[in-house]
Amino acid sequence: MASRPQSFKIHVPATSANIGPGFDVVGLSLSLYLTLTVTVPDPSAASSSERPSISYTGEGAEEVPLDAYKNLTTRVALYVLRCNGVLSFPSGLTIHAHNEIPFGRGLGSSGAAVIAGVLLGDTLGHFGLSRERMLDFALMVERHPDNVTAALVGGFVGSYLRELDPSATQAASVPLSEVLPEYPPDAGPDWGRDPPLPPTGIGHYVRFGWAKEIRAIAIIPRFELSTAKAREVLPQSYSRKDLVFNMQRLAVLTTALSRSPPDPDLIYEAMKDRVHQPYRRGLIPGLPEVTSLITPDSHPGLLGICLSGAGPTILALAIGSFEAIAEDARKIFREKGVEVDWLVLDVVSEGSYVEDRS
Ligand SMILES: Nc1ncnc2c1ncn2[C@@H]1O[C@H](COP(=O)(O)OP(=O)(O)O)[C@@H](O)[C@H]1O
Numbered sequence: 001m002a003s004r005p006q007s008f009k010i011h012v013p014a015t016s017a018n019i020g021p022g023f024d025v026v027g028l029s030l031s032l033y034l035t036l037t038v039t040v041p042d043p044s045a046a047s048s049s050e051r052p053s054i055s056y057t058g059e060g061a062e063e064v065p066l067d068a069y070k071n072l073t074t075r076v077a078l079y080v081l082r083c084n085g086v087l088s089f090p091s092g093l094t095i096h097a098h099n100e101i102p103f104g105r106g107l108g109s110s111g112a113a114v115i116a117g118v119l120l121g122d123t124l125g126h127f128g129l130s131r132e133r134m135l136d137f138a139l140m141v142e143r144h145p146d147n148v149t150a151a152l153v154g155g156f157v158g159s160y161l162r163e164l165d166p167s168a169t170q171a172a173s174v175p176l177s178e179v180l181p182e183y184p185p186d187a188g189p190d191w192g193r194d195p196p197l198p199p200t201g202i203g204h205y206v207r208f209g210w211a212k213e214i215r216a217i218a219i220i221p222r223f224e225l226s227t228a229k230a231r232e233v234l235p236q237s238y239s240r241k242d243l244v245f246n247m248q249r250l251a252v253l254t255t256a257l258s259r260s261p262p263d264p265d266l267i268y269e270a271m272k273d274r275v276h277q278p279y280r281r282g283l284i285p286g287l288p289e290v291t292s293l294i295t296p297d298s299h300p301g302l303l304g305i306c307l308s309g310a311g312p313t314i315l316a317l318a319i320g321s322f323e324a325i326a327e328d329a330r331k332i333f334r335e336k337g338v339e340v341d342w343l344v345l346d347v348v349s350e351g352s353y354v355e356d357r358s
C-alpha cells in the first residue's frame, strides 16, 4: 500500500453495447465520463478511520449509496484488493465521483462503475494488473463483455468469453452476492478474506477501425430500465433464421463502420437486429417506430439506428443532420408519452485511464 500521500484521478467512458446485431458482443466507448478523484493521505497523518469517505455529484447522485461497503465501485475495488491479499481500504481514503453517465439508460453506467472499481483497487494496491487481468475481474461482476471491454480499452470493440474448463467454469459461476458481498458495517478485517478469484483469460477482444466522421446521437428517454429487467424478456433460444440474420449483418457492420466515407445503404441494414430489440419493444414505447421511421432517405447523414445496450436510449450513428434526427425522434417518442433528452457524442479511442496527481 502507499507509503506517501497519493492523489490520482480515474476516467472511465460511457459505452453503447450491441449496435444492433452484436448482442453481448460489440461495444463503443462514448465521450461521457465517470471520473473519480482519489486521495490517500500519508499513513502517519491518516485518522484511525478505516472507512473511506465518498462524495458524489452528477448523474445518479440522489440514489447512489455513499457507504463504501454498498457502493458498486468501491465494492469492486475491495474485491480486487482482497483477491490480491490486501484486506481493507487504506485509512483516510477519500473518493469524489463525478458522473456524466445516466443510470439505467443503456449507456453502460454499471459497466463504467465496475471498471472504475477495478482501476481503483489496482491503483490503491499498486498491483500493476494487466488489462487482460483487469477484464477478468470486471467479468466476474458484469458478465457480458461488451460494455466493460469497450469502457476499459476504448473505441469500437468486439469481444468473446473463452470457454472455460469445468473448474474455471465453477469459479466464474459464483453468485454475484458472493463475488460482491455487501460488507456488513461491523465487518472485521477477516471478513470476506477469501473471495472467489477470477479464472485467468476469461475475456478476449479485438478493436475494430472507426471512421472518424461518424458521431453518435444518444436519444435518452427520461425513464430508467435496468439491464437485468431488459434481459429477463429475452428468449432462451433462437431460430437459425434469426441468428443468421444477425451474423450476416454483424460481419458487414464491423468493417462498414471503419470505411470513409461511410456507406449508409450498407450500414442502415447492417444495424438491424432480431435477437434482442424485438423482445424489448414492450419495455420501450416508441422503439419500433423510431428505428423504422428515421432512415437515411428521410434524414440524409443518418447511417443507422438501434437500441443502445439494453435501452431505453436509442443510438443513431450519423455524419450530419444530428439535430433533425434527434428532434424527430423526440416527436415520435412524445406521441407515445415519452419525454427524451439528447446528446451528440464522439466515439473515443482512449479507454479508461488513471491520471497521477501526486
Ligand atoms: N457511478 C456509479 N456508482 C455506483 N453505482 C452505479 C454507478 N453507475 C451505475 N451504478 C449502478 O448500476 C445501476 C444501473 O445499471 P444497469 O441497470 O446495468 O444500467 P446501465 O445501462 O446504466 O448500465 C444503477 O442503478 C446503480 O445501482
Ligand SMILES: N[C@@H](CCOP(=O)(O)O)C(=O)O
Pocket: 015, 016, 017, 018, 023, 024, 025, 105, 106, 107, 108, 109, 110, 111, 144, 146, 147, 227, 230, 231, 276, 308, 309, 310, 311
Ligand atoms: N448486451 C447487453 C448490454 C447492456 O448494456 P447496458 O448499457 O444497458 O447495461 C444487453 O443488451 O443486455
